[in-house]
Amino acid sequence: MSAPQADVPGAAPRTTATGGAVTAPKQVNTAFWLYIASAALSLVLLIIALASVGTVTAQVQQSTGGKISGAAVGASITVSVIFGILYIAAYVLFAVFMRRGANWARIVLLVVTILSLVGIVSGYGIGAVRVVLGVIATVLIFIKPASEYFRSGRAARP
Structure with missing residues (x-):
């Protein structure tokens, strides 16, 4: 077991069933960041999407011959922004729990990363960078010593 990493924010040590302290290995902290x-790149993509709302509204109205109102497009954009913010918040929350050793959060991040491969070509190149970061982070949390860290988390639970 290693000593607690006081210089790493959020890397509070856990205790195992035997009372020993367990801290996140460096690769788990790297994956967290x-x-x-x-998530920050997802926020940038959301801001870019918001900046192009006027253009999107005009394109939708033109392509549908005016059958869809600007209000309907605005409502759908509002819903998309809300879901985008919720996605970013959940993603950060899962990363925090993963860093604390929650294996379920590691699995959720794996699933989200696999699903995000669909969006690798979107987002003006930023989407690809975001997906690549997620893939690298996911690989880091599934190889040693990270896998041992998550196993020790299961052992620490009563």
């Missing part, structure tokens, strides 16, 4: 960077 990669997930945070990926």
Whole structure:
């Protein structure tokens, strides 16, 4: 077991069933920051999408011959922004729980990363960078010593 990492924010040590302290290995902390960077890029994509609302509204109205009102397009954009913000918040929350050793959060991040491969070509190149960061982070949390860290988390639970 290693000593607690006091200089790493959020890396509070857990205790195992035997009372020993377990801290996140460096690669788990690296993966955490990669997930945070990926979430930040998602926020940038959301801002870019908001900046192009007028253009999108005009294109939708033109392509439908005016059958869809600007209000309907605006409502759908509002719903998309709300879901985007919720996605980013959940992604960061899962990363925090993953860093604390929650294996379920590691699995959720794996699933989200696999699903995000669909969006690799979107987002003006930023989407690809976001997905690549998520893939690298996901690989890091499934190889040693991270896998041992998550196993020790299961052993620490009563």
